[in-house]
Amino acid sequence: MDVKKIKILVVDDFATMRKVIRNLLKQSGFENVAEAEDGAIALQTLKSSKVDFIISDWNMPNMTGIELLKAVRADNELGKLPFLMVTAESLKANVVEAVKAGVSDYIVKPFTHEVLGEKIDKIMQTIK
Amino acid sequence: MLKGRIMDVKFINPFLEGTIEVLKTMAFVDPRPGKPYLKKHNLAKGDVSGIIGITGTIKGSLALSFSAGSILKIVSNMLGEEMTSINGDIRDAVGELTNMVSGAARKKIEEMGFSLSASIPTVVSGKEHSIMHVLGGPSVVIPFETDGGPFVVDVCMGDPQ
Numbered sequence: 001m002d003v004k005k006i007k008i009l010v011v012d013d014f015a016t017m018r019k020v021i022r023n024l025l026k027q028s029g030f031e032n033v034a035e036a037e038d039g040a041i042a043l044q045t046l047k048s049s050k051v052d053f054i055i056s057d058w059n060m061p062n063m064t065g066i067e068l069l070k071a072v073r074a075d076n077e078l079g080k081l082p083f084l085m086v087t088a089e090s091l092k093a094n095v096v097e098a099v100k101a102g103v104s105d106y107i108v109k110p111f112t113h114e115v116l117g118e119k120i121d122k123i124m125q126t127i128k
Numbered sequence: 129m130l131k132g133r134i135m136d137v138k139f140i141n142p143f144l145e146g147t148i149e150v151l152k153t154m155a156f157v158d159p160r161p162g163k164p165y166l167k168k169h170n171l172a173k174g175d176v177s178g179i180i181g182i183t184g185t186i187k188g189s190l191a192l193s194f195s196a197g198s199i200l201k202i203v204s205n206m207l208g209e210e211m212t213s214i215n216g217d218i219r220d221a222v223g224e225l226t227n228m229v230s231g232a233a234r235k236k237i238e239e240m241g242f243s244l245s246a247s248i249p250t251v252v253s254g255k256e257h258s259i260m261h262v263l264g265g266p267s268v269v270i271p272f273e274t275d276g277g278p279f280v281v282d283v284c285m286g287d288p289q
């Protein structure tokens with residue numbers, strides 16, 4: 001499978017940030033992108049369409065990134081989906097909680113398209 | 129005129145460096161900092177501002193106040209599409225930039241041994257709007273120039289009391 005063709009779901013409550021991440025993904029060669037504005041909507045999208053990779057913000061209303069991660073990992077069908085968490089800060093407690101919940105990796109804002117692309121490539125290599 | 133204690137200068141650099149880091153990374157804009165100065169009133173310098181509260185072993189707030197020219201250029205670069213007016217996308221981006229600058233600056237302040245957390249940013253736009261700092265003021269303003277126009281980082285941090 002061509003890694004650049006994977007379908008990526010970008011989850012963030014800020015529409016602008018979703019656009020920014022979509023733009024960064026495009027610069028890294030990833031054009032198959034879907035969006036969701038919080039964890040609850042993301043979960044619906046994941047259950048109704050095929051997604052290969054999740055990029056989710058941490059702080060969101062309704063269902064946060066960590067709650068979405070736990071819900072995904074607890075689901076029989078979605079459980080092994082690659083999950084990249086986006087945070088505005090590298091708080092140790094948050095990182096530990098995300099790692100315990102089974103996050104594939106995390107990325108601290110601000111980040112370049114090179115760093116984002118490398119993280120995705122690296123995660124995809126581990127699941128091949 | 130606002131009364132209050134002037135913030136410790138050691139907190140200025142984290143906000144200055146954090147701002148440059150965020151704008152360089154996310155918007156490919158290289159802002160040029162000017163000389164910081166003390167501000168004793170609530171009026172914002174820019175056309176659109178984001179403000180965020182910070183609490184912990186020190187407390188206060190951070191505001192980013194952009195001229196229309198500077199923020200249109202910054203967000204155009206961030207989104208990869210030409211922005212021509214201050215709309216919802218711009219306000220969203222100002223909130224997100226405020227959040228990111230706060231995160232980058234807090235990381236640097238935490239390296240000095242402080243523990244901090246931040247609130248959710250609020251965004252205000254329009255000519256001559258106000259910036260209400262958590263501690264009241266006075267605040268330290270770091271002016272920046274970009275090719276699109278000026279913006280300022282307006283910060284007021286102190287001991288929690």
